[in-house]
Amino acid sequence: MSISNYHLPADPYADWKGSEAPGYVPTARQQPLLDAFAAARASGLRYTADIAQFVSKQLCLTAEVLGRNTTNVDGGDFGHDLFYARSCYEAMRKRQSQIDAAAVMGNLPVDLPLGVLVFNDHKRTTGVVVVDSSDPEHIRLRGTRGKLRLEFTTDAVSIKGAIERAASKGLRKDSFEVFVAGLATSASVEADFVKCAESAPSDCDLFATC
DSSP: OOOTTOOOOSOHHHHTTTTTSTTOOOOTTHHHHHHHHHHHHHTTOOSHHHHHHHHHHHTTOOHHHHTTTTTTSTTHHHHHHHHHHHHHHHHHHHHHHHHHHHHHHOSOOTTOEEEEEEOTTOOEEEEEEEEEOSSTTSEEEEEEETTEEEEEEEOHHHHHHHHHHHHHTTSOSOOHHHHHHHHHHHHHHHHHHHHHHHHSOTTOOTTSOO
């Protein structure tokens, strides 16, 4: 990993502004810090002090850099910079988790039944169907809680967790893996049906094997 581009910013807040937004591209100055932070997390470190020590060694930071503005800010300017780097990293990681979960589930079609879901509030939501899934971070669902019929917005990772939680409580028979496998099978059957419809003469039996 190259460390030549790293230096402390004049204003960490201004430097990292917008870094948690979708599509953000780290600057040449920020990337070495993010890479070092990711390496620290990959090594199993979680506490701020341990991560800071790891990152400072990765970047070969001098005592002068580490000591800048330590009287006014906990951890100094480096600690401030690392704080924003951590926020950026976590936002990117969360977003990638959403993308990965959405990729596994595929593009959930409108009106697809999801069955019983139990989100992290541990309340049962039944008869859940998809209203809109164009954005994996803002998936619109409709379901019932008690006597209340409601629409709400969640994300792909939360849906995955809600399916697993409901299955662990015995409220649904399928695990997340079984649910996803069922989606793949349905998509395959639909693709075969469309292929048959497009290639068959008008009197073809679309329910026969093409």
